[in-house]
Amino acid sequence: xxxxxxxxQQALLLKTGCSNPTSNELLFFFFGSVEDLLIHDLYxxxxxxxxxxxxxxxxxxxxxxxxxxxxxxQPWLNGMDLLEDAQQxxxxxxxxxxRIDFLLQGxxxxxxxxxxxxxxxxxxxxxxxxxxxxxxxxxxGSVVFFxxxxxxxxxxxxxxxxxxxxxxxxxxxxxxxxxMSNIVCHPVFDIFTLLDVLHQLESKLRSQVYGGSKxxxxxxxxxxxxxxxxxxxxxxxGHALMIAAGFLLKELAxxxxxxxxxxxxxxxxxxxxxxPALGESWRSMPHVRLHxxxxxxxxxxxxxxxxxxxIVSAFAHMIL
Amino acid sequence: xxxxxxxxxxxxxxxxxPEDKLKISENEALEILKAASHGCRLDSFEGSHAxxxxxxxxxxxxxxxxxxxxxxxxxxxxxNILGGGIxxxxxxxxxxxxxxxxxxFGYLFAILDFCINLELLLLLRGNRNYRxxxxxxxxxxxxxxxxGGKAIYIDTEGSFMVERAMQIAEACIKDMxxxxxLLRKDSQTRHxxxxxxxxxxNIFYFRICSYTEQIAMINFLEKFVSEHKDVKVVIIDSIxxxxxxxxxxxxxxxxxxSGMALKLMKLAKTFSLAVVLLNQVTTKYSEGSFHLSLALxxxxxxxxxxxxILYWNGNERYAYIDKSPSLRSxxxxxxxxxxxxxxxxxxxxxxxxx
Numbered sequence: 001x002x003x004x005x006x007x008x009q010q011a012l013l014l015k016t017g018c019s020n021p022t023s024n025e026l027l028f029f030f031f032g033s034v035e036d037l038l039i040h041d042l043y044x045x046x047x048x049x050x051x052x053x054x055x056x057x058x059x060x061x062x063x064x065x066x067x068x069x070x071x072x073x074q075p076w077l078n079g080m081d082l083l084e085d086a087q088q089x090x091x092x093x094x095x096x097x098x099r100i101d102f103l104l105q106g107x108x109x110x111x112x113x114x115x116x117x118x119x120x121x122x123x124x125x126x127x128x129x130x131x132x133x134x135x136x137x138x139x140x141g142s143v144v145f146f147x148x149x150x151x152x153x154x155x156x157x158x159x160x161x162x163x164x165x166x167x168x169x170x171x172x173x174x175x176x177x178x179x180m181s182n183i184v185c186h187p188v189f190d191i192f193t194l195l196d197v198l199h200q201l202e203s204k205l206r207s208q209v210y211g212g213s214k215x216x217x218x219x220x221x222x223x224x225x226x227x228x229x230x231x232x233x234x235x236x237x238g239h240a241l242m243i244a245a246g247f248l249l250k251e252l253a254x255x256x257x258x259x260x261x262x263x264x265x266x267x268x269x270x271x272x273x274x275x276p277a278l279g280e281s282w283r284s285m286p287h288v289r290l291h292x293x294x295x296x297x298x299x300x301x302x303x304x305x306x307x308x309x310x311i312v313s314a315f316a317h318m319i320l
Numbered sequence: 321x322x323x324x325x326x327x328x329x330x331x332x333x334x335x336x337x338p339e340d341k342l343k344i345s346e347n348e349a350l351e352i353l354k355a356a357s358h359g360c361r362l363d364s365f366e367g368s369h370a371x372x373x374x375x376x377x378x379x380x381x382x383x384x385x386x387x388x389x390x391x392x393x394x395x396x397x398x399x400n401i402l403g404g405g406i407x408x409x410x411x412x413x414x415x416x417x418x419x420x421x422x423x424x425f426g427y428l429f430a431i432l433d434f435c436i437n438l439e440l441l442l443l444l445r446g447n448r449n450y451r452x453x454x455x456x457x458x459x460x461x462x463x464x465x466x467x468g469g470k471a472i473y474i475d476t477e478g479s480f481m482v483e484r485a486m487q488i489a490e491a492c493i494k495d496m497x498x499x500x501x502l503l504r505k506d507s508q509t510r511h512x513x514x515x516x517x518x519x520x521x522n523i524f525y526f527r528i529c530s531y532t533e534q535i536a537m538i539n540f541l542e543k544f545v546s547e548h549k550d551v552k553v554v555i556i557d558s559i560x561x562x563x564x565x566x567x568x569x570x571x572x573x574x575x576x577x578s579g580m581a582l583k584l585m586k587l588a589k590t591f592s593l594a595v596v597l598l599n600q601v602t603t604k605y606s607e608g609s610f611h612l613s614l615a616l617x618x619x620x621x622x623x624x625x626x627x628x629i630l631y632w633n634g635n636e637r638y639a640y641i642d643k644s645p646s647l648r649s650x651x652x653x654x655x656x657x658x659x660x661x662x663x664x665x666x667x668x669x670x671x672x673x674x
Contacts, residue, residue, distance in 0.1 A: 120621035121643035129645070144372060148582070150410050150589055150625045153646035154382035177379050186375035189586040197372055203354050204372075225622060229579035232571045265622045267574075274618065299649070 042066070086111075089257045093216060096134025096164060100127070103303060103316040104288075108259040110216070112309075113250050113285065117264040117276040118292035123301040124263040125151045127292070128219050131261065133160040136182040141216030144201065145185045146194060148225045152185045182213055191226045191241050198248050205256045215258050218249065222263035224277045231278065239281065246285040262286065283307075391429055391553060391594055397652035398639055402628075408552065408594045411584050411623070413559075415599040415614040416630030420637060421656045422598045426555045427485050429596055430471035430523045469552040470522040472544070474537060476561045480525065489516035524551070531562035531576075538580050545591050554587070557598040560615040564602075574619045581623030588625075597624060 040048075045062050077085070092106035101107045108114055108131065116124045129152075132143045145152055161179060165172055188194045205215065220226075223245065230238030253260040264282075269275035276283070276291075283289075289306035304315045376384075390405035399405050406412050406429065416422050473480060493516055524544075528534045545551050567573045588595045604613045614621065614629075621627075627643040633653075640651045 119618060121627070125645050144375070148585065149622065150585055151645040152378075152381070154378045154385055156646040157378050158382060159646075180379035180382065181377045183378040184372060184375045185378060185381060186372050187586075187589050189582050189589075197374075199354075201372055203351065207351070222622065225578060225582060228619070229575050229582060232575060265618065267618055277619070 091257075093131070093135050093259050094138060095127070095131045096138075096160075097127075097130055097318060099316045099318040100303060103305065103314055104308075105311060108217075108261065108288075110257045110259045111254045112287040113246070113253055113260045113262065114288040114290065115262050115264055115276075115286035116290050116292060117266060117306070118294075119266045119274060122292040122294045124292055125149075125221055126156075128221050128261060128263065129153065129156050130160055132183055132217060132219060133157050133179070134164065135217045136179045137161060137164060139216055140213055141182065142213050143183045143217045143219065144215060145183060146188050146197070146218075146220045147185055148188055148220075148222055150187070151221060152187075154180065157183065188220075188226065191230060191245065194220065194223075194226055195241070195245060195248065198245070198252065202248070202252055202256075205252070215256065218252065218258055218260045220249070220260075220262045222265060224264045227278055242278065242282060243285070246282065250285075250287075388592065389552075393425065393428065393654075395652070395654045398654050401639075401641055401647065401650040401652045403647050406553075406594045406596060407626075408592050409588055410625040411581075411588050411595040411597065412626040412628065413597045413599055413614075413624035414628045414630065415601055417601050417632070420630045420632065421654075422630065423479050423557060424656050426473065426480075426557045426596070426598055427488050429553050429555055429594070430473050431485065431489055431519050470524065470548060470550050472524045472526070472541070472551055472554045474526045474528060474534075474554070474556045476528045476534060476556070477558055478527065479557065482520070485520060485523070486516055489519040493519070524548070528562070531567070534562055535576065535580065538583050541587055542583075542590075545587065545593065549591075551591070551593060553594045553596060554584075555596045555598070558600055559597040560599050560620070564600075564615060577616065577620055578623065581620070584623075585625075 042062075046059060090109055090111040092104075092109050094101050094107040095104070116127055118124050128145070132145055135141055136143050157180060158176065161176055162172075165175065186197060188197065201215075201218075227238065227242045227245070230241060232238065249260045249262070252258065265277050266274040267277045276289075286307070288308050291304045291306050292301060294301050299319050300317055301319065302315065302317050305311055305313050388408050390403070390407050392399050392405040393402065414422055414425055526537060528537055541554065545554075563573055563577060584595050584597075587593060600615045602613065602615045614627075621643075624643070625645065626641070626647070629640045629642045631638055631640065636653050637655060638651050638653050641647055641649050
């Protein structure tokens with residue numbers, strides 16, 4: 001049973017399971033446009049309906065139509081709902097490195113998209129491998145690693161896990177196998193494959209068909225190598241794909257309570273200084289932006305916060 | 321409401337017949353179609369982990385990695401800091417000033433990937449007792465010609481000299497004969513029938529004269545390698561030459577170079593090859609002084625998995641690991657010798673250095 005509401009040139013088709021055909025026609029006749037229906041507060045609508053003779057049917061019709069409209073979008077959440085969600089579902093994931101945890105006041109937050117930006121060989125991949133190992137071990141969660149530069153090194157993961165663990169040799173091999181089986185690596189070499197795989201992941205998470213541990217961390221190393229070949233030029237398609245990828249990662253992080261980490265490189269800016277690649281539109285995409293740099297020829301890495309929802313800029317020094 | 325016409329499983333047997341109609345909403349139908357198409361897709365990479373098709377777990381990759389061969393640099397110090405040699409499945413960039421020996425590395429990988437592995441070199445360079453012990457244990461290739469290990473050499477500078485390659489090939493064969501004799505001491509002797517020309521015959525050489533040709537070549541590589549599955553290494557000497565001048569549109573240059581880098585990464589991963597890029601250096605002015613850095617700048621610096629920088633320290637040549645996901649930063653000395661297997665230990669310098 002279809003109800004058509006016309007508003008000038010726009011038409012909104014709503015499928016209703018309504019068994020009562022006349023209430024829709026009455027609504028149409030009474031309100032005349034979708035805009036009128038949506039602008040007015042529910043109480044106002046009910047009050048208006050009360051004034052009519054067939055108020056019961058009108059009220060029924062109103063609730064039905066509004067519930068259909070509500071089903072088309074995300075549910076409205078108020079501050080209390082969001083706070084509850086943040087406290088119960090969005091935990092902090094420790095990175096395994098004390099100083100980074102201290103800098104971030106706990107670690108990486110689920111639901112956040114964190115970006116690691118830095119010049120070449122500043123330690124971005126190392127931080128990613130470190131976080132992956134720690135999350136797989138401490139939280140027994142799955143980690144999905146999208147690798148664009150063949151820099152995922154299982155040998156390095158083994159080394160890191162060896163440093164983190166303090167079990168005897170006999171058990172440690174079994175534990176190593178268990179933990180490393182939770183870290184999954186997928187090589188991606190173009191943006192379309194990335195988007196495809198993220199969609200796959202999303203539908204699998206939504207339908208919950210897979211077995212095994214909960215996915216807690218998603219890493220894309222590095223997203224800038226996928227986007228740089230398509231960004232710029234005469235068409236805006238590259239830009240659109242970049243934004244689409246960013247939004248998809250953020251949605252995955254929020255909806256499924258996981259933490260997303262991406263790495264970005266730097267390009268020359270004005271006056272010879274370096275600035276993060278991917279331009280101005282990408283700047284506001286990640287929730288948290290961390291800048292890594294290494295003093296030349298020393299093993300000390302420096303990390304500073306460029307952007308964070310609630311932490312003021314700060315520095316940390318560490319040895320990776 | 322939607323009506324399912326029929327559902328078949330992978331064996332093409334009907335699971336649901338048309339008579340069973342499903343009353344589902346449009347969204348649910350879309351979900352089912354999406355899930356079905358994802359499940360049936362064939363992926364190019366191995367592994368079918370439950371979360372994502374085409375992914376592998378770290379545990380599986382650890383074991384796969386242990387079985388990958390590495391291409392030795394013929395210098396044990398350098399091999400040690402490289403974890404055994406240049407690894408297949410990765411893109412390695414080697415940069416340095418002119419005259420430091422980048423092209424020598426190029427020749428070496430083109431020839432050495434053919435048959436020699438680290439154990440063999442340990443045999444030849446190590447002490448006598450160790451040699452004999454290893455000679456018994458080391459795995460012998462079925463026949464020298466069969467292991468394969470062809471090379472693709474893409475020359476943009478025109479610096480490939482066949483005479484030098486011949487010299488190196490002859491030196492390698494001399495080494496192999498020595499090994500063969502050592503190994504077959506106890507069993508019957510087998511003549512090593514190999515000519516330097518055969519070794520050279522395993523190198524596919526391409527000469528590139530412009531950036532258009534270079535882009536075309538890289539696009540063509542995938543098809544070429546899928547037809548010649550025994551190629552184990554691709555050497556590009558040098559990757560940056562044609563992009564340094566005559567490129568007005570810098571943004572276009574960045575796009576083209578990063579696209580090229582991704583294609584090379586994909587090539588290395590898909591076919592398990594080692595890709596070696598030789599790069600020039602340029603002077604950069606920053607923080608009040610001039611210093612050398614690799615050409616093509618910051619945007620190219622993330623295009624490789626590993627980076628080795630060759631530099632002079634006084635009169636000696638050193639190699640430094642600048643970037644690697646699993647190796648520590650370290651330096652190792654090396655030398656370029658005149659008429660032996662090109663690069664030798666630091667200790668053998670006295671034999672006649674170039």
